[in-house]
Amino acid sequence: xxxxxxxxxxxxxxxxxxxxxxxxxxxxxxxxxxxxxxxxxxxxxxxxxxxxxxxxxxxxxxxxxxxxxxxxxxxxxxxxxxxxxxxxxxxxxxxxxxxx
Numbered sequence: 001x002x003x004x005x006x007x008x009x010x011x012x013x014x015x016x017x018x019x020x021x022x023x024x025x026x027x028x029x030x031x032x033x034x035x036x037x038x039x040x041x042x043x044x045x046x047x048x049x050x051x052x053x054x055x056x057x058x059x060x061x062x063x064x065x066x067x068x069x070x071x072x073x074x075x076x077x078x079x080x081x082x083x084x085x086x087x088x089x090x091x092x093x094x095x096x097x098x099x100x
Contacts, residue, residue, distance in 0.1 A: 001086065002084075002085040002086025002087070003085060003086065004027070004086075005027065005028040005085075005086035005087075005088075006080060006085050006086050008028055008030055009028065009030075009075060009078060009080060009088065012030045012075040013032075013035075013075065014074065014075050014076035015033065015034075015035045015074055015075070015076065016030045016031060016032055016033060016074070016075045017030065017031040017033060017039055017044070017072055017073070017074060017075070018030055018072060018073055018074070018075050018078055018088075018090070019031065019044070019047060019048060019051060019070055019071065019072040020051075020070075020071050020072075021048075021051060021052065021055060021068050021069070021070060021071075022068075022069035022070070022071050022095070023069065024055065024068070026051065026055040027051065027054060027055055028086075028088075029047060029050070029051045029054075030075065031043070031044070031047050031072075041096065044070070044072060044096055045070075045096060045098050048068070048070040048096065048098045049098055049100060051070070052068055052098070052100055063100045064100050065099070065100060066099070066100050067097050067098065067099045067100075068097070068098050068099075068100070069095055069096075069097055069098075070095065070096045070097070070098055071090070071093050071094075071095055072093065072094055072095075072096070073090050073091070073092050073093040073094065074092070077090055077091045077092045077093070078090050
């Protein structure tokens with residue numbers, strides 16, 4: 001929910017990695033890491049796949065074989081929109097395409 005997304009961001013450390021599916025209304029996800037830790041691409045892809053599964057589990061959409069763009073950045077580069085709970089703007093984002 002929008003409230004859960006806001007709470008997740010508030011609880012996250014600035015150096016944690018935030019992620020979201022591009023062009024889909026979806027849950028936000030946060031990858032917990034140490035400040036100087038680099039997260040391997042493979043780990044980001046696996047986290048993204050879990051986000052897809054979580055996002056579509058109640059909708060019964062067949063996502064196997066589909067590709068999704070995953071947006072991610074450090075939490076420090078997010079700004080929550082006061083006018084729209086659960087929504088954010090972001091900078092310094094990166095993208096990975098994941099195939100289910």
